[in-house]
Amino acid sequence: MAVRETHRDIDRAASEWAARQDRGPLSPEEDAVLEAWLRGDPRRRGALLRARAVSLMSESAQALGPDFDPETFAEPRRPRLSRRGMLTGSGAAVAAASLAAFGLVSSAAGAVISTERGEIRLVPLKDGSTVLLNTESRIRVRYDEGRREVTLLEGEAYFSVARDERRPFVVEVDGRKLRTAQAGFRVRKLDKAPVDLLVSQGRVDVSAAPLFGAGKVLVVSANTRLALADAVHPSAERPRPIAPEAVTRDLAWRDGKLAFEGETLGQAASAFARYSDTRIEIRDPALAREPVTGLFAASDPVGFSRAVAQVFDARLQKDGDTVVLSRGAQPPAAAQ
Structure with missing residues (x-):
């Protein structure tokens, strides 16, 4: 009876094929062997795409670091904050200058901070907490002697909350309050989707939606996510535990990466x-x-598309700001 390949066996073979492709075009005989190998197990195409992603993008490959595990995408814990618009520096003087630049010491209405498409920005707060804003996101920050409050207006943000026994940290989103003493958590508010909370460290208390009873509190602990109900998405709210490696993939954007594990190419x-x-x-x-x-x-959809085209035997066309992927008999007008 044939022995089923393990994921590691497949990943090892995929890495070898990716290395061969990097050395130069495959011969017709090698192409035939590769196609036969890909057809042998549905997991192999994904493994080769993963290996090609690492080899095609040297920056991504270097960023994975020595702790990279191709089965879990477990990345080094230390964040690498090098994207455009991020704040850099060290010491209290630099932090204070950054706060002043963002207007975080101004009016009671609070300072609104935003990012453009493709921009990731680290915002240090006066108590030692930080907010990492993802692409096209906006927050309003209100800090005074009695409160630490941030409103997520749109987009996605990761909060690293420093403990302050006198003032709980509150994130408000769509009228709901997420409260914690100390935690690390991500909140996402995108069009046509329910607000999504993911807690990676600590605990966050969530005020219940009015339709589920005012005054009630949902407790969301580490490695748990919660889709918040509202008038448009009135489903019952149930915190859902997720595996640590899934948390790592979901938060890969903090390092300027997108991690996929079985999502469709359309997604x-x-x-x-x-x-x-x-x-x-x-x-x-x-x-x-x-x-x-x-x-x-x-930030590299073209590099991703090239990897997809190679693994799935598709054609790639560039039409202005659009990359077109297709399969079929008709030849492309301007293949690249």
Whole structure:
């Protein structure tokens, strides 16, 4: 009886194929062997796409570091904050200057801080907490002697909260209050989707939606996510535990990366659209349903598309700010 390959066996073979492709074009015989290998197990295409992603983008490969595990995408814990618009420096004087630059010591109405498409920004707060803003996000910060309050107006933010026994840290989003003494958590508010909370460290108390009883509190602990109900999304609110490696993938954007584990190419294309003016258009419905696995630079949809085209035997066309992926008999007008 044939022995089923392990994920590690497949990843090892995929890495070897990616290395061969990097050395130069495969011979017709090698192409035939590769195609036969890919057809042998549905997991192999995803593994090769992952290996190609690492080898095609040297910056991503270096950023993975020595702790990279291709099965879990477990990245080094230390964040790498090098994207445009991030604050840098050290010491209290630099932090104070940054706060003044953002207007965080101004009016009671609070300072509004935002990011543009493709920008990730680290915002230090006066108590030692920080907010990391993802692409196209806006927050309002209100700090005084009696409160620490941040309102997420739109987009996505990761909060690292320093303990302050006198003042709980409160994030307000769509009229709901998320309260903690000390935690690390992500809040996402995007159009046509319920507000999503993911707690990676500590505990966050969430005020219940009015339709589920005013005054009630939901407790969300580490490695748990919660979709917040509202009038548009009135489903019952149930905190859902998730695996630590899934938390790591969900938060890969903090390092300028997008991590996929079985999402369709169509879903991946939508994720890239948040970070770049370059759009990925998939004209073959069957191709759009193909699962994708890998870690990619969020700002490089073209590099992602090249990896997809190579692994899934698709064609790539560049039409202005659109990258078109297709399969079929007709030749492209301007293949690249």
